[in-house]
Amino acid sequence: MKTYTICGIMRFDKEMKKIAYDLETDKGYNILQCVYCEENVIPTDEELSRLADAHYRKIDLSDGIYVVNIDGYIGKSVKEEIEYAKKHGKEVVYHYN
Numbered sequence: 001m002k003t004y005t006i007c008g009i010m011r012f013d014k015e016m017k018k019i020a021y022d023l024e025t026d027k028g029y030n031i032l033q034c035v036y037c038e039e040n041v042i043p044t045d046e047e048l049s050r051l052a053d054a055h056y057r058k059i060d061l062s063d064g065i066y067v068v069n070i071d072g073y074i075g076k077s078v079k080e081e082i083e084y085a086k087k088h089g090k091e092v093v094y095h096y097n
Contacts, residue, residue, distance in 0.1 A: 003030040004093065005058040007082070008068030009075045010034070016068050019095060023066065031066065032058040059084060064091030071097070 004023070008016050013034075020031040035051055043051065059065055065085045067078060074082070085092050 001028055001030050002063045003032065003061065004064050004066040004091075005032045005055070005062045006034065006068060007055075007065045007078050008070070009073065009078060012068055012070050015070060015097070019066075019068055029066075032062060055081070056084060059090060060088065062090065064093060066093045066095060068095045069097070 006016050006020050016033070020033050023029045023031050034055060059081065065081060067074065067082060082092055
């Protein structure tokens, strides 16, 4: 079973949850997800830093990343995650929608 960290911009959080569900149920992948602020909590700078550190640690633990690319948009943070994954020999899989 492959493990992927899902990467994408948070404006597509609902889509990423559905994609993660489909990947686990249809493909048998293990998907590590981002933290989603269900209650529209705005994190502090310190919390954002901790979340970023945790996200990169998830990439370290994964076989690769699964990039959610809706409407052809990949943001700056996701581009950095792609570069990090490649630098560390991780597979990069793109989901186009």
